[in-house]
Amino acid sequence: MAQRVEAAERLLDLVIALTHTPRWMTKQQIRSQVNGYADAASAEAFERMFERDKDLLRELGVPLVLVRDPAHDDDLGYRVDTEGYTLPPVSFTPAEVGVLSLAAEVWQDAALHASARRAMTKLRAVGPAPDPGAHTGLALRVRGPEPAFGPLLAAIDARQAVTFTYRAASTGQVTTRTVEPWRILSRDRGWYLLGRDTDRQAPRAFRLSRIQGRVRPTGPAGAFTVPADVDVTALLPARSPAGLARLAVLPDRAAALRARAVPDGAAPGRAVVGPDRRGADETPAPAGEGPLTDRDLLTVPFSDLEIAAEEIATYADGVLVLDPPELRAAVVRRLRAVTALDDGDA
Structure with missing residues (x-):
């Protein structure tokens, strides 16, 4: 018994056949030559299947046209209008290919990694090589999506x-x-x-x-x-920050946090220019921590406490959370979990 052909495979075979036919294909030719239509149990079943496939292809934007022989009105056939279906040539400069390659790196740890990799492979096969010096030192990252x-x-x-x-x-x-x-x-x-x-x-x-x-x-x-x-x-929730984090940061550390820092009491969006250690001697260190005189004090807005804790925890002892207490507790919880894993591997 022949294996049943899936609908998606049948549609693809139909598009290929109607795109490459030298003239057109009649219904009889489609039923006998295109993979999948032989599954139809009767002529009526084939008619229903073919009508559904025609409607779906047109919904997908495939320009399926009906052709009539001018000499014989009853001689009808189908083909794909290749002029309306073929995309114009797409070209990119080396710098543009470099930008697309950089953007594709965003998905390297995500669910769309395979699709991004295939797209870049095809692009590099037909286009110019990216300029290796155009984006030296740049790397894009986004927080990977959850399992859902x-x-x-x-x-x-x-x-x-x-x-x-x-x-x-x-x-x-x-x-x-x-x-x-x-x-x-x-x-x-x-x-x-x-x-x-x-x-x-x-x-x-x-x-x-x-x-x-x-x-x-x-x-x-x-x-x-x-x-x-x-x-x-x-x-979607409003973009206003959920809170302000008061941080003590070692010099030359946590550049991403520094870029989002705001002056104390100011609205988000105004960056702090240069390190600011004023008041560090007067700011009490959290229990168990050393003095803060060698650290920069930053105020950074955050929109989600858990996501902020994940980011800050990656800096380990380079960033201390002074306030709010719930953010500090969330960071400490993550660092203790990492320490427990290390102890378990020892």
Whole structure:
């Protein structure tokens, strides 16, 4: 028994056949020559299958045209309009290829790493080599997406509802949520799922870092339509900082934190120019820490306490958190977890 051909493979074979046919292909030729249509049990089943495939190809933007023989009106066939389907040549300068290569590095630790790598491989095969000196010393990084990123992306593509356990930011309450996922966006170093909460019958935003456990698909694929007029600004949290971190930083350390520092009591966005050790002698060190006279005192706004703690913990003893206490506790908790791992490996 012949193996059944998947719909996606059948569509691809149909596009290839109709793109490369020298004239056109009749329905009879398509049924007999294109892989997958022989699965149809009858002529009526083939007609239904072919009509669905035609509609889908046109929805995808494939210019499928019906051709009629001027000498024989009943001689009909199909082909792809190659002039309307073929993209114009795409060219990049070496500097532009370098910028794209740099941007692709953002996804090296993320779920889209393989796609970014394949895209750059194809680009380098047909385009100029990047200028090696144009971006020397630069490296882009983003906080890698949470484990829920991949399953949610697949559910968005399939238009399939999902169920997951979620911890609310305001109350800390953990509940099970069922959501029709629309899209994933990044805001303030965090990933958010936008979708319709089916229990609350309203659109909601969910921070991926607060999703606990597995994301499970629920119900059939293609069960909903993503609205075109989603007000993203209204769903996502405001960009105002959640708080201000008072930090004691060793000289020449934590350049990223220094770049976001603001004067004490000032609005975020005004950078501190140069090191500022004024008042360091008057600032008490946290219990168990040495004097702060050799450190720069910085005030850095943050939008999410847990994400700020993750960043600050990477600097180890190069950055001490003076305030707020809950941020300091979150950083200490992470450093102790790392120490416990090191002790376990000893």
